[in-house]
Amino acid sequence: xxxxxxxxxxxxxxxxxxxxxxxxxxxxxxxxxxxxxxxxxxxxxxxxxxxxxxxxxxxxxxxxxxxxxxxxxxxxxxxxxxxxxxxxxxxxxxxxxxxxxxxxxxxxxxxxxxx
Numbered sequence: 001x002x003x004x005x006x007x008x009x010x011x012x013x014x015x016x017x018x019x020x021x022x023x024x025x026x027x028x029x030x031x032x033x034x035x036x037x038x039x040x041x042x043x044x045x046x047x048x049x050x051x052x053x054x055x056x057x058x059x060x061x062x063x064x065x066x067x068x069x070x071x072x073x074x075x076x077x078x079x080x081x082x083x084x085x086x087x088x089x090x091x092x093x094x095x096x097x098x099x100x101x102x103x104x105x106x107x108x109x110x111x112x113x114x115x
Contacts, residue, residue, distance in 0.1 A: 001024065001028055001034050001035070001036060001037060002035065002036040002037070003020075003021070003024065003036070003037050003039070004036065004037070004038045004039070005017065005020065005039050005041075006038075006039070006040050006041075007040070007041045007042070008040070008041070008042035008043070009042060009043040009044070009045075010041050010042065010043045010053075010075070012041075016041070016075065016076075019076060019079060020039055020079055023079060023080070023083040024037055024039075024083075026083065026087075027059065027083060027086055027087060027090065030087060030090045030091070030094075031061060031090045031093075031094070033061055033062055034059055034060065034061045035060040035061055035062075036059075036060040037057065037058070037059050037060070038057070038058040038060075039055065039056070039057050039079075040055070040056045040057075041053070041054070041055050041075065041078075041079075042054045042055075043075075047071070049073065050072075050073045051071035051072060051073065052071075052073060053071065053072055053073065053074060053075040053078045054069065054070070054071040054072075054078060055069070055070055055071075055072075055075070055078040055079050055081075055082045056068070056069040056070075056082065057069075057082045057083070057086055059086055059090075063093075066086055066089045066090065066093075068082045068085035068086045068089070069082065070082045070085065
């Protein structure tokens with residue numbers, strides 16, 4: 001998976017980069033067909049101190065891209081919250097495809113019984 005990491009008013013340290021990579025590895029475990037990830041980290045002093053750090057993540061994959069954004073007081077908790085949101089989107093997409101396959105199979109099974 002290709003990673004594009006950009007920052008605004010934040011110094012990118014090795015610890016921050018490692019934390020983001022660990023979270024992306026977890027996401028890649030859920031869906032291995034991800035093409036790229038674009039992560040933007042920002043710090044805004046003019047915002048409420050409880051929401052000073054922001055993180056947005058766009059995951060490119062087959063079909064529509066997934067996007068999530070969150071603002072928290074701590075940078076690491078913002079990254080974790082965004083990762084959780086993306087994880088929920090991946091699960092939702094996966095469950096929809098499973099349900100679609102299940103309904104198609106049951107319909108074909110019913111057609112086979114009626115003839």
